[in-house]
Amino acid sequence: MNLRINPTRMELLRLKKRVRVAKRGHKLLKDKRDELMKRFMALIRDVKNMRLTVEKRLMEAYRSFLVARAVMSPEVLEEAIMFPTQQVEISIKEVRMMSIIAPVFTLQQEGAMYSYGLASSSSDLDAALDTFSAVLPLLVELASVERSLDLLAEEIEKTRRRVNALEYVLIPNLEKTVKSIAMKLSEQERAAITRLMKIKDVVRAK
Amino acid sequence: MSISQDSRYAYAVGRIRVLENKLLDKTKMQRLQNAKSVDEALLVLSETDYADLVAKAPNPYDIDAITTEEIKRVYLLIRELLPKEALADLFLIKYDIHNLKVLLKAHYQKKDFDYLLVDAGLVPAETIKSVLKNDQLPSIPKEYYEGVKAAKAAYEERQDPKVIDEVLDRTQTAMVADMASKGGHEFYRRLLAAQVDLVNLKSLARVKRLGRGRAFLDDSLLPGGTLAPSFFTPLYGSDWAQLVQAFSLTPYKAVVEQGVAAYLESGQLTTLEKLADNFQMTMLREAKMFALGPEPIIAYVMAKENEVRNIRIIMIGKKNGVATAEIAERLRESYV
Numbered sequence: 063m064n065l066r067i068n069p070t071r072m073e074l075l076r077l078k079k080r081v082r083v084a085k086r087g088h089k090l091l092k093d094k095r096d097e098l099m100k101r102f103m104a105l106i107r108d109v110k111n112m113r114l115t116v117e118k119r120l121m122e123a124y125r126s127f128l129v130a131r132a133v134m135s136p137e138v139l140e141e142a143i144m145f146p147t148q149q150v151e152i153s154i155k156e157v158r159m160m161s162i163i164a165p166v167f168t169l170q171q172e173g174a175m176y177s178y179g180l181a182s183s184s185s186d187l188d189a190a191l192d193t194f195s196a197v198l199p200l201l202v203e204l205a206s207v208e209r210s211l212d213l214l215a216e217e218i219e220k221t222r223r224r225v226n227a228l229e230y231v232l233i234p235n236l237e238k239t240v241k242s243i244a245m246k247l248s249e250q251e252r253a254a255i256t257r258l259m260k261i262k263d264v265v266r267a268k
Numbered sequence: 269m270s271i272s273q274d275s276r277y278a279y280a281v282g283r284i285r286v287l288e289n290k291l292l293d294k295t296k297m298q299r300l301q302n303a304k305s306v307d308e309a310l311l312v313l314s315e316t317d318y319a320d321l322v323a324k325a326p327n328p329y330d331i332d333a334i335t336t337e338e339i340k341r342v343y344l345l346i347r348e349l350l351p352k353e354a355l356a357d358l359f360l361i362k363y364d365i366h367n368l369k370v371l372l373k374a375h376y377q378k379k380d381f382d383y384l385l386v387d388a389g390l391v392p393a394e395t396i397k398s399v400l401k402n403d404q405l406p407s408i409p410k411e412y413y414e415g416v417k418a419a420k421a422a423y424e425e426r427q428d429p430k431v432i433d434e435v436l437d438r439t440q441t442a443m444v445a446d447m448a449s450k451g452g453h454e455f456y457r458r459l460l461a462a463q464v465d466l467v468n469l470k471s472l473a474r475v476k477r478l479g480r481g482r483a484f485l486d487d488s489l490l491p492g493g494t495l496a497p498s499f500f501t502p503l504y505g506s507d508w509a510q511l512v513q514a515f516s517l518t519p520y521k522a523v524v525e526q527g528v529a530a531y532l533e534s535g536q537l538t539t540l541e542k543l544a545d546n547f548q549m550t551m552l553r554e555a556k557m558f559a560l561g562p563e564p565i566i567a568y569v570m571a572k573e574n575e576v577r578n579i580r581i582i583m584i585g586k587k588n589g590v591a592t593a594e595i596a597e598r599l600r601e602s603y604v
Contacts, residue, residue, distance in 0.1 A: 129581075136332050141369055178433055
């Protein structure tokens with residue numbers, strides 16, 4: 063589609079400059095998209111492994127907890143864990159990566175984890191808490207990496223849309239317009255020459 | 269105990285001997301264990317003494333409600349059979365101690381945990397609650413009062429809720445041992461001493477596994493067993509082989525040997541805990557030799573508590589799709 067622009071030499075020069083800028087931008091965005099894809103693919107492999115590990119550890123923790131739940135009555139189990147002494151704090155930092163701002167969660171665990179007496183509790187409860195406690199930093203790290211992955215995917219999508227808009231819409235439109243202005247200008251030039259030649263003939267005939 | 273004294277239990281023992289036949293034996297447990305689903309397990313349960321409870325339960329899948337009801341029924345029966353004896357009280361103290369732990373922990377957190385109270389003890393849960401709330405401690409049994417005072421002092425000094433459990437667990441053991449002595453229940457005292465030894469053994473293994481240090485173990489050990497706490501403390505620093513060696517001259521030799529071997533193989537103390545419970549069950553079976561006396565009654569209550577726990581393990585396992593073999597690993601031996 064041609065742009066609605068006056069077919070002047072000035073506009074032609076301006077449009078040619080825009081085409082150059084658009085092509086340069088297109089190349090840069092294409093490079094950015096490729097780099098984002100590269101990082102995304104590397105990260106997705108890590109996340110997959112991490113998620114599998116976390117899910118496996120969580121399954122173990124839930125299984126131990128299930129056994130503790132079966133061996134201890136529900137009231138005794140809940141009494142054992144009703145007064146937790148461990149404080150967990152998550153701090154968030156932001157890291158800039160390829161124009162996205164990704165969060166990095168840092169977990170801090172303070173205080174004793176076993177806040178119950180051993181006489182009325184089962185060793186399966188220790189095992190469950192142990193595994194839950196060990197899996198928590200991994201879970202927080204996974205959350206951080208998965209969020210980065212989400213942001214990266216959004217950015218890839220956005221960049222892909224821009225690259226396509228430049229490649230299939232803006233640059234062809236600009237080029238078409240440049241071409242049509244150039245044609246119009248040469249047409250005008252030819253008309254002017256013809257007009258001059260005609261005037262010259264009229265003058266000569268007199 | 270003389271024959272004339274034992275004869276007080278004649279009627280109760282007669283009734284208990286009949287009820288013992290209704291306990292779930294190995295075959296019934298096996299059927300329950302091999303059930304393919306919770307529904308099938310409930311059907312098996314409906315063919316046993318639990319039929320009434322399963323039929324009347326508002327939600328038959330709520331196995332906790334069914335087992336709690338059954339155990340309450342047993343305590344009521346003991347009270348009915350022996351109205352002048354405090355035998356059932358031996359088993360009820362643990363509920364009061366549980367309520368005291370809940371209320372003290374709730375008090376220090378300034379939160380309401382009333383849903384965790386169990387109204388099955390010697391003192392109604394509401395009474396304990398109002399007594400603690402209004403600081404009228406002298407109106408509950410002296411041992412509870414002193415236990416609460418000690419637990420409060422320990423918590424305020426160390427700011428660790430674990431000490432509330434530890435102090436009150438000691439109170440419970442001392443109180444039950446004292447009641448058993450006063451009631452002349454020698455059999456129960458022996459059982460209790462073995463139970464304390466086994467709890468201490470499990471605590472030792474757990475603290476070693478967790479690597480929590482000697483002080484943690486010292487706090488966790490209960491007095492009143494046949495082996496003094498000082499027997500366990502030095503074993504914290506020794507390796508597992510030395511631990512097995514240390515128990516080689518005690519009655520718990522087989523429990524420790526097999527339990528430690530299983531731990532070294534799997535990293536879990538589940539087998540040790542199961543073997544410890546099975547050891548108690550073997551002791552409990554001695555009660556079958558007593559024609560009269562409180563022993564068969566005590567054994568019946570403990571057998572029922574064990575049975576209820578086994579049913580809970582099976583049903584919770586079935587409900588959550590745990591493999592039959594894995595359930596079997598955790599089941600305790602039956603009394604019959």
